[in-house]
Amino acid sequence: MTFQGNGPLDTSDVSSGGGGGGMGRGMMIGGGGIGTVVIGLIIYFLTGSTGGVPQQASPGGGAGGAVSQADQQMDQHIKSCTIELANTDTACRIVATTNSLNKVWPTVLKGYRPPKGGTKIMPTGAQSINTACGVASADTGPFYCPRDEVAVFQIDFMDRVIKRMGGSNAPFSQEYIVAHEFGHHVQNLIGTIGKAQAGVGAQSGSVRVELQADCFAGVWAAHADKGQGAMLKPLNQQEISSAITTAQAIGDDTIQRNAGRNPNPESFSHGTSAQRVKWFSQGYQTGDYQQCNTFVGTV
Numbered sequence: 094m095t096f097q098g099n100g101p102l103d104t105s106d107v108s109s110g111g112g113g114g115g116m117g118r119g120m121m122i123g124g125g126g127i128g129t130v131v132i133g134l135i136i137y138f139l140t141g142s143t144g145g146v147p148q149q150a151s152p153g154g155g156a157g158g159a160v161s162q163a164d165q166q167m168d169q170h171i172k173s174c175t176i177e178l179a180n181t182d183t184a185c186r187i188v189a190t191t192n193s194l195n196k197v198w199p200t201v202l203k204g205y206r207p208p209k210g211g212t213k214i215m216p217t218g219a220q221s222i223n224t225a226c227g228v229a230s231a232d233t234g235p236f237y238c239p240r241d242e243v244a245v246f247q248i249d250f251m252d253r254v255i256k257r258m259g260g261s262n263a264p265f266s267q268e269y270i271v272a273h274e275f276g277h278h279v280q281n282l283i284g285t286i287g288k289a290q291a292g293v294g295a296q297s298g299s300v301r302v303e304l305q306a307d308c309f310a311g312v313w314a315a316h317a318d319k320g321q322g323a324m325l326k327p328l329n330q331q332e333i334s335s336a337i338t339t340a341q342a343i344g345d346d347t348i349q350r351n352a353g354r355n356p357n358p359e360s361f362s363h364g365t366s367a368q369r370v371k372w373f374s375q376g377y378q379t380g381d382y383q384q385c386n387t388f389v390g391t392v
């Protein structure tokens with residue numbers, strides 16, 4: 094239970110994606126062929142486990158009818174979301190977090206505007222999604238595409254995959270994941286997102302951009318439960334810990350170790366577990382996005 098109050102949510106900029114309907118179809122899969130589409134270099138993942146690796150879309154055309162139904166169902170589900178449901182249902186939680194982010198950020202950052210492409214939720218069973226950055230398979234995990242300003246989340250990732258990775262699927266942890274991708278949107282608005290082009294490695298531009306997105310997620314959390322009209326109930330330590338658990342699980346070193354490899358800092362793209370926790374906490378403790386300058390000194 095993290096949201097408070099009751100009533101409907103603004104679902105106008107959240108829709109189902111990748112289930113065969115909507116924007117993805119046609120462009121990405123065509124007549125049932127395999128869309129071997131390379132994700133553009135500028136796409137921002139939650140983790141480095143698949144990030145930057147060109148994705149091959151799964152064949153999906155044949156399943157179009159069935160999957161399209163999944164999209165319709167998800168869209169209907171999204172429209173039925175209320176604040177109460179956001180406390181029990183993952184899709185509605187993503188909707189409510191989107192609402193909260195779009196409410197909090199304008200108070201923190203002058204000139205903030207919601208992502209033009211909105212939030213896309215991939216239903217379980219959806220195989221891939223098309224964005225202006227290319228086609229991403231469902232196992233890509235959450236990401237943000239700056240070209241069409243779309244933030245994408247998979248129900249399966251939020252509920253199950255993150256837990257398998259050693260993270261938490263508790264409500265606030267899921268909200269942190271949404272806030273991280275919106276952190277990339279903020280970067281898109283203020284111009285720091287382009288710094289990700291500066292290679293990989295422990296102190297690379299990529300790592301610095303990812304850590305700043307974590308910090309921005311913390312900034313959102315610092316404000317989301319305060320003031321009149323706050324959508325979140327006051328956060329408790331347990332809830333914050335769930336986000337920290339996830340931040341730890343998706344650190345480059347932890348992911349590599351869990352894959353049976355020795356962590357190789359030369360290949361880091363998102364930051365270590367310790368760095369991710371540090372920068373999320375920095376944002377949460379200061380509530381000031383200007384304290385999220387990950388581009389100076391050693392991160």
Ligand SMILES: [Zn+2]
Nearest residue numbers: 137138139306
């Ligand atoms: Zn990211």
